[in-house]
Amino acid sequence: MANHSDTMQRFCKWETPFEPFLGKYMEIIDVQGNEAEFTGPMAKRMMPPPEESYIQVPPHDSVSTVFNLAKNxxxxxxxxxxxxxxGGISGLEPDNEIKIVVLGK
Incomplete structure (x- = not known):
């Protein structure tokens, strides 16, 4: 997540890869139009999110994470x-997509 502004920005890590493998926040569709089954845990949340649920991004900086889709x-x-x-709780916009190829034996 990049912060292109001149002020500190923050977002809730719930429903994002910054809190990996807790909830379904990705849509994974194969070339035939079939959605990969979500097999991970779902979480019930208490609202509003506590302060430690937020990640701050300094002005003109970014944060990133790595996660393995195959785990969930x-x-x-x-x-x-x-x-x-x-989106929703996190406040991030759900507008990006990538194409991937999964190789197997």
Whole structure:
């Protein structure tokens, strides 16, 4: 997540890869239009989110994370489109997508 502004920005890490593998916030579709099954845990949340649930991003800086989709989704070898579908609580916009190829034996 990049902060292109002149002020500190923050977002709630719930429903984002910054809190990996807790909830379904990705849509993973194969070339036939089939969605990969979500196999991970879901979380019930108490509102409003506590302060430690937020990540701050300094002005003109960014934060990033790495996570493994296969830990919470049933993914077989093939080609997929992956979209972030979170938002809501996090405040991040669900507008990016990537194309991936999963290789197998």
């Amino acid at each position: 989704y049933s993914i077989k070898p093939g080609k997929y489109t992956v979209k972030y579908t979170g």
